[in-house]
Amino acid sequence: MRLVSSRTVLGWFFAVTIGAVVGLALFTFFYARGASYLTDDPRACINCHVMNTQYDGWVKSSHRMGAVCNDCHTPEGFIPKYASKAFNGFLHAAAFTTGDFPDVIQIKPHMRAITERACLKCHAEIVQALNVSDDRAGQLSCVRCHRDVGHR
Amino acid sequence: MDQTGRVSVKLLALALLAAGAALAMTALLVNIFERHQEAKNVFFRVVELTDHTEDPAEWGKNFPFQFDAYRRTVDQVRTRFGGSEALPHEPTAADPRSVVAQSKIEEDPRLKTIWAGYAFAHDFREERGHAFMLEDQTYTERQAVAKQPGTCLQCHSSAYAAMMKLGEGDLMKGFESMNRLPYAEARKLVTHPVTCLDCHAPDTMQLRITRPAFIEGIRAVKALEGIRDYDPNTMATRQEMRSFVCGQCHVEYYFKGPEKRLTFPWTNGLRADEILASYEESGFKDWIHADTGAPTLKAQHPEFELWSQGIHARSGVSCADCHMPYKREGAMKISDHHVRSPLLNINRSCQTCHRWSEAELKERVETIQHRTFELRNRAMDAVVALIGDLKAARTRGQNAGLSEAQTLQRQAQFLLDFVEAENSTGFHAPQEAARVLGQSIDLARRGQLALRDQARP
Numbered sequence: 001m002r003l004v005s006s007r008t009v010l011g012w013f014f015a016v017t018i019g020a021v022v023g024l025a026l027f028t029f030f031y032a033r034g035a036s037y038l039t040d041d042p043r044a045c046i047n048c049h050v051m052n053t054q055y056d057g058w059v060k061s062s063h064r065m066g067a068v069c070n071d072c073h074t075p076e077g078f079i080p081k082y083a084s085k086a087f088n089g090f091l092h093a094a095a096f097t098t099g100d101f102p103d104v105i106q107i108k109p110h111m112r113a114i115t116e117r118a119c120l121k122c123h124a125e126i127v128q129a130l131n132v133s134d135d136r137a138g139q140l141s142c143v144r145c146h147r148d149v150g151h152r
Numbered sequence: 153m154d155q156t157g158r159v160s161v162k163l164l165a166l167a168l169l170a171a172g173a174a175l176a177m178t179a180l181l182v183n184i185f186e187r188h189q190e191a192k193n194v195f196f197r198v199v200e201l202t203d204h205t206e207d208p209a210e211w212g213k214n215f216p217f218q219f220d221a222y223r224r225t226v227d228q229v230r231t232r233f234g235g236s237e238a239l240p241h242e243p244t245a246a247d248p249r250s251v252v253a254q255s256k257i258e259e260d261p262r263l264k265t266i267w268a269g270y271a272f273a274h275d276f277r278e279e280r281g282h283a284f285m286l287e288d289q290t291y292t293e294r295q296a297v298a299k300q301p302g303t304c305l306q307c308h309s310s311a312y313a314a315m316m317k318l319g320e321g322d323l324m325k326g327f328e329s330m331n332r333l334p335y336a337e338a339r340k341l342v343t344h345p346v347t348c349l350d351c352h353a354p355d356t357m358q359l360r361i362t363r364p365a366f367i368e369g370i371r372a373v374k375a376l377e378g379i380r381d382y383d384p385n386t387m388a389t390r391q392e393m394r395s396f397v398c399g400q401c402h403v404e405y406y407f408k409g410p411e412k413r414l415t416f417p418w419t420n421g422l423r424a425d426e427i428l429a430s431y432e433e434s435g436f437k438d439w440i441h442a443d444t445g446a447p448t449l450k451a452q453h454p455e456f457e458l459w460s461q462g463i464h465a466r467s468g469v470s471c472a473d474c475h476m477p478y479k480r481e482g483a484m485k486i487s488d489h490h491v492r493s494p495l496l497n498i499n500r501s502c503q504t505c506h507r508w509s510e511a512e513l514k515e516r517v518e519t520i521q522h523r524t525f526e527l528r529n530r531a532m533d534a535v536v537a538l539i540g541d542l543k544a545a546r547t548r549g550q551n552a553g554l555s556e557a558q559t560l561q562r563q564a565q566f567l568l569d570f571v572e573a574e575n576s577t578g579f580h581a582p583q584e585a586a587r588v589l590g591q592s593i594d595l596a597r598r599g600q601l602a603l604r605d606q607a608r609p
Contacts (some may be wrong), residue, residue, distance in 0.1 A: 014167060021170050025177050
């Protein structure tokens with residue numbers, strides 16, 4: 001009987017090891033409901049409890065029938081949308097894992113800009129007359145006044 | 153073997169990488185698992201709490217997060233206009249404290265002039281956190297220069313259980329007995345600064361009013377609104393209770409009559425001049441001013457009254473909303489029992505409603521406080537000037553206009569002290585604070601005019 005070569009044993013060993021890591025990763029992915037983050041379902045945003053307040057507010061808001069979280073909080077276009085989701089997903093996961101975030105969560109400037117542009121996805125026509133940029137005043141902000149339309 | 157050797161190094165690196173990945177993945181998995189567990193709102197009742205459970209550590213066994221925060225009121229942190237600084241103190245037999253807060257009368261010696269002849273001119277320090285209320289009251293030099301009654305302990309200790317014991321289950325009777333005791337006697341009956349049972353019912357954890365003076369005071373205020381026989385414990389809303397429990401102590405008060413009954417002067421309303429009017433009706437005085445002979449009043453921390461005149465009260469924002477804002481422990485939302493200045497907790501206190509940066513919000517608060525402080529200084533200069541004129545008039549034996557000027561000093565000084573003793577430097581109701589200080593300045597200058605006009609033939 002030929003002995004199995006040591007290289008083959010090593011190969012099996014590493015195949016098993018890497019398989020275990022991949023398995024663990026897959027389990028973690030499903031356990032953390034990772035796939036839900038690829039959808040537009042607002043409930044994905046309350047997989048953890050941090051955004052409960054915002055979700056509860058949205059459920060009662062004027063926009064609950066017209067727009068979900070992703071409509072206002074992600075940019076237009078498939079690639080920008082998923083790039084933004086990946087980037088923010090990483091930041092949020094890091095914040096939640098380390099616990100380093102304020103209790104009353106604060107939107108970041110680049111996310112505010114995305115939200116600001118998102119208003120125009122639907123309301124561009126109605127605001128075209130007043131939505132002018134001005135060198136001194138800058139662009140008018142929708143959410144500065146209409147800050148509660150999406151959620152409290 | 154050359155080739156095998158090279159492969160081995162590669163494989164070894166791969167093995168390490170796989171191990172590292174497995175490690176990180178497991179750590180993440182465990183973390184996610186922990187976060188899932190946190191989201192389950194758990195409460196373990198490990199001890200039975202009764203109306204006699206005075207020790208907050210016992211309550212802390214059932215409510216560890218609240219207890220942890222409660223204990224943090226030992227922190228001494230300054231804000232621009234408030235808070236306290238921890239200063240070293242040489243312990244003596246009379247005062248064993250090794251740390252005290254900064255002295256306000258040394259910071260602003262005009263206060264000594266205003267309180268001449270009163271215990272506050274001897275020792276008056278910046279307030280520290282709840283944890284120190286009993287200690288600081290026990291060892292203040294004011295105890296040495298004036299005989300204090302047991303009444304003080306109403307608000308400088310957890311007096312509820314002691315009152316219930318004194319009154320044999322009758323809170324009112326216990327209250328009356330405690331007021332009559334000398335301070336040293338009453339001091340033996342209490343052990344803790346304010347604790348859980350002073351604000352919470354032990355069986356339901358609902359907020360409750362345990363101080364008879366507040367029950368009587370708020371009944372008078374509600375009677376003015378046409379509500380008869382008001383009882384906060386049965387008629388107040390939950391949100392009202394979140395301010396009322398604080399209003400049991402953070403108010404203007406006086407000791408009525410020889411029985412030293414703790415009384416809130418609210419029979420005409422909660423505003424400074426309405427409170428002054430009720431003092432004028434009863435003719436009550438705290439002391440005779442040493443320099444001027446005026447029958448003077450000392451205002452004490454009327455936070456509840458000033459807050460009631462402001463926009464936050466008008467909007468239904470309670471004391472607890474800003475001073476004990478909600479915070480997260482895991483997924484649990486609890487109110488922060490580390491009672492402190494909202495300026496030290498802007499995110500939770502202010503940003504829940506106000507969508508501005510922390511820096512912007514702090515700037516707004518300090519702008520209001522700066523303006524109030526400026527006006528307070530003007531009012532203090534005016535009152536000190538009147539005291540100077542009164543003193544001079546008495547020295548030269550002038551009688552004309554003297555009693556009118558003394559009355560005006562009493563009034564001007566009380567209104568100034570109302571804003572000065574209040575702990576928000578005007579923030580709780582900026583316009584009201586300015587109105588009161590404006591009145592104070594006017595009265596003080598009118599006192600000076602009274603002396604001047606009468607002095608001339």
